[in-house]
Amino acid sequence: MYTMEKTEFLEQNIFQNLKNLNDGFDSDSIQYFSEADFETVLERIEQFGIGIYEMKPWLDEDFLDIKVNEDYRKKATDPKWYKKAFSDFKKQQADLKYSASYKVSDRLLNRKSASEKAAESEALRTNEE
Template identity: 45%
Template structure:
């Protein structure tokens, strides 16, 4: 197994265990099955968990009615994906649009947490 695939598997397992527990994945096949999508309410829980664990968000990608809607990445806002200000601000701005969208994200997990 190549190292990139192994790293992806570790990140997915970490997220399932520490971020996504008790939440509903709304990806019904409109995107790659490894990508988890959440309602606004559940995604807010995900972001609060990210913040409390001190991990980070590389990007947020909302979809509407099964179609790509927008994307925000940390590099446009900060040099640090663990800076909660950037992802919380982007999430609040998405919420203000009032559209019925679902949210996915890519996550920064420090290597030391993946080896635990």
């Protein structure tokens, strides 16, 4: 059975149609998003039950601060902590670029993506006709 990689899962299900603002100021593997796009990221990860270990906003080529789930005495998958952290950052400073480290469960990675399932069922229907 094929197991999807965490980065692949995030690309296909969470970061889809969002603009990565990392233009080389940090590691290539870390994606940064505008405030509006990061809000979309948070909505999507909550739907999937994905957690966030830490959230890092970036301001003018520098890290502003880091918030981690332990600061809020919450599990990484508890949306209360990351929504509160995001809200705190937004109040502190407008127009930040946001990144996070994500906790994606093996159960999610082992599940086929919705698009793969749709393609398979379409192929089955076509074969049955």
